[in-house]
Amino acid sequence: MELIKLDHTLPMAFSGQVQPVSDVWHRELSFRRGEHVLIEAASGTGKTSLCSYVYGYREDYEGTICFDGKDIRRLKTGDWVQLRKRSLSMLFQELRLFPGLTVWENIELKNKLTAYKTHRQVEECLERLGLSDKLRTPVGKISFGQQQRVAFVRAICQPFDFIFLDEPVSHLDDANAEAMAVLLKEEAEARNAGIIVTSIGKQLPLNYSKILHL
Amino acid sequence: MNLLWKLLREHVSVTQLVGFFVANLLGMLIILFGLQFYADILPLFQGKDAFFKREFLIVSKPVSTLGSLLGGKGTFSAREIQGFRDQPFTRQVGTFTSSLYDVSASIGMLGTGMQVGTEMFFESVPDDYIDVNAQAWTYEEGSRTIPIILPRNYLNLYNFGFAQSRNLPKLSEGVLSMIRLEIRLSGGGHVEVYDGRIVGFSNRLNTILVPEAFMNWANHYYAPGKKAEPSRLIVEVNNPADEEIVKYIQARGYEVEGNTLDAGKTVWFLQILVGIVLFIGIVITFLSFYILILSIFLLLQKNTKKMQTLLLIGYSPVQVALPYQVLAVGLNLGVTGIACVLLYGLRRMYLNNLQTLFPSLEGSSVQTVLAVAGFLFLFVSIINIGIIHYKLRQIWNGK
Numbered sequence: 001m002e003l004i005k006l007d008h009t010l011p012m013a014f015s016g017q018v019q020p021v022s023d024v025w026h027r028e029l030s031f032r033r034g035e036h037v038l039i040e041a042a043s044g045t046g047k048t049s050l051c052s053y054v055y056g057y058r059e060d061y062e063g064t065i066c067f068d069g070k071d072i073r074r075l076k077t078g079d080w081v082q083l084r085k086r087s088l089s090m091l092f093q094e095l096r097l098f099p100g101l102t103v104w105e106n107i108e109l110k111n112k113l114t115a116y117k118t119h120r121q122v123e124e125c126l127e128r129l130g131l132s133d134k135l136r137t138p139v140g141k142i143s144f145g146q147q148q149r150v151a152f153v154r155a156i157c158q159p160f161d162f163i164f165l166d167e168p169v170s171h172l173d174d175a176n177a178e179a180m181a182v183l184l185k186e187e188a189e190a191r192n193a194g195i196i197v198t199s200i201g202k203q204l205p206l207n208y209s210k211i212l213h214l
Numbered sequence: 215m216n217l218l219w220k221l222l223r224e225h226v227s228v229t230q231l232v233g234f235f236v237a238n239l240l241g242m243l244i245i246l247f248g249l250q251f252y253a254d255i256l257p258l259f260q261g262k263d264a265f266f267k268r269e270f271l272i273v274s275k276p277v278s279t280l281g282s283l284l285g286g287k288g289t290f291s292a293r294e295i296q297g298f299r300d301q302p303f304t305r306q307v308g309t310f311t312s313s314l315y316d317v318s319a320s321i322g323m324l325g326t327g328m329q330v331g332t333e334m335f336f337e338s339v340p341d342d343y344i345d346v347n348a349q350a351w352t353y354e355e356g357s358r359t360i361p362i363i364l365p366r367n368y369l370n371l372y373n374f375g376f377a378q379s380r381n382l383p384k385l386s387e388g389v390l391s392m393i394r395l396e397i398r399l400s401g402g403g404h405v406e407v408y409d410g411r412i413v414g415f416s417n418r419l420n421t422i423l424v425p426e427a428f429m430n431w432a433n434h435y436y437a438p439g440k441k442a443e444p445s446r447l448i449v450e451v452n453n454p455a456d457e458e459i460v461k462y463i464q465a466r467g468y469e470v471e472g473n474t475l476d477a478g479k480t481v482w483f484l485q486i487l488v489g490i491v492l493f494i495g496i497v498i499t500f501l502s503f504y505i506l507i508l509s510i511f512l513l514l515q516k517n518t519k520k521m522q523t524l525l526l527i528g529y530s531p532v533q534v535a536l537p538y539q540v541l542a543v544g545l546n547l548g549v550t551g552i553a554c555v556l557l558y559g560l561r562r563m564y565l566n567n568l569q570t571l572f573p574s575l576e577g578s579s580v581q582t583v584l585a586v587a588g589f590l591f592l593f594v595s596i597i598n599i600g601i602i603h604y605k606l607r608q609i610w611n612g613k
């Protein structure tokens with residue numbers, strides 16, 4: 001997938017309201033592979049909505065969103081399953097980890113599906129993010145900041161053309177944010193992927209090619 | 215799959231599943247047992263060499279006090295006979311024709327010069343219904359000899375009752391067939407004497423029989439203008455155990471000689487019993503099936519968020535549904551298998567007991583019941599799979 005295009009997309013909840021000027025809503029906007037985009041926004045302006053629309057689990061928007069020219073409303077279940085395995089990756093704001101499973105199991109659940117990284121590579125990633133001593137700990141027992149990093153590692157255990165990170169560093173210190181940024185950059189470059197990051201304050205330190213205000 | 219199962223089996227309630235398992239096992243076993251037992255013992259009531267075999271029914275109208283006083287005839291009209299012929303259980307219907315003239319028989323006691331005589335009667339039925347293998351069972355017009363068949367009961371009555379108590383000699387069938395009866399027929403202005411020869415004894419027909427050809431001629435000759443109306447019918451049926459016969463006969467208030475219809479009644483009760491048993495089995499199975507569906511729904515409901523996440527990280531609905539479908543089908547398979555094993559054990563027990571009573575009983579094949587078990591397994595499993603699939607679609611669309 002080369003191009004994600006938003007054409008006058010607007011959450012239905014905002015429909016009919018007087019909108020403050022936005023770089024995203026109700027405009028023509030494209031995300032391309034290789035781009036690093038930062039979407040800055042205040043709370044409640046629809047960051048997470050944007051992620052849900054693009055990731056195909058909500059459809060309550062007006063306008064259209066196209067992947068390589070194809071309206072995503074027309075995609076079938078099987079298409080989405082393939083997209084989520086091969087082309088799109090998402091670091092959810094609410095992380096969506098399984099608290100009853102260990103750190104390792106949470107990542108393995110995804111990595112087994114895609115068979116993308118070797119055990120060694122996963123361990124390396126966790127090590128670089130300071131989680132190597134937490135492999136066997138249930139995710140419910142570690143801090144939210146640590147969980148963010150686990151969810152991040154899970155998100156990169158797959159091929160992707162675009163990766164969306166919804167407030168990835170909200171609970172990370174600068175050193176960990178930096179480590180995550182470096183790893184993300186490597187991973188994205190290896191795949192020539194586009195990075196779209198949202199933020200309400202603290203930013204993932206990257207060289208952004210585009211900064212949009214929602 | 216292992217990791218997925220580890221994740222999804224949280225909230226699996228063992229109690230609920232055990233409840234389902236036991237209830238479903240019970241229901242399944244009752245259904246299969248009912249069917250197998252029915253199939254096994256039905257041959258006792260049916261078929262050529264059936265234990266309760268009676269191919270003929272002798273049907274009459276009841277003789278009531280009021281009917282006697284008012285001179286009710288108690289005979290069958292042509293319409294009533296045709297009604298019998300039209301029934302699906304009937305093979306053929308014959309009528310008993312009574313003699314419309316006076317009959318008296320006498321026997322000469324050898325050496326004494328004494329004659330013992332008695333008033334009597336004749337009846338006839340179509341030759342097809344005669345259960346005596348008698349070559350002499352013919353009458354040609356002009357012949358002075360009449361072949362006669364007596365009920366074996368009469369002979370038994372004499373031999374085991376009368377002769378025994380009076381120290382008289384017992385008479386064999388052979389001796390009796392050598393006796394010449396002097397038969398005097400009178401009516402319509404004619405009186406003639408014939409030779410009566412006993413040619414056989416009947417178990418089936420409880421009357422004094424003469425060949426139908428003779429009866430027709432004699433009725434015409436001795437009682438011209440009178441019409442013989444049958445008061446008894448002999449009905450050959452396909453299957454005396456057919457409960458339709460009982461219903462038909464009871465609905466019209468007819469009487470059947472002996473207890474020949476007991477097999478029919480028994481089968482009818484048996485069918486009702488089996489029906490009740492099957493109904494109970496089906497209800498239990500249905501309820502247990504419902505428990506399983508509820509358990510699965512509850513489980514899916516409790517795990518909805520997890521399944522949503524799995525779908526979001528790239529699992530397909532089919533993959534997420536699979537562990538639950540395997541669980542449901544596995545339980546069903548277990549239930550079916552154990553039910554079949556238990557059925558096998560139970561069947562051996564009751565077959566052993568039944569075979570001491572009815573050595574001819576072989577037991578019918580188990581294939582039908584196994585097919586039913588297979589069908590139930592498939593039916594329940596397919597519905598389970600469908601429902602789980604449907605629930606997953608709902609979760610997917612719930613987005």
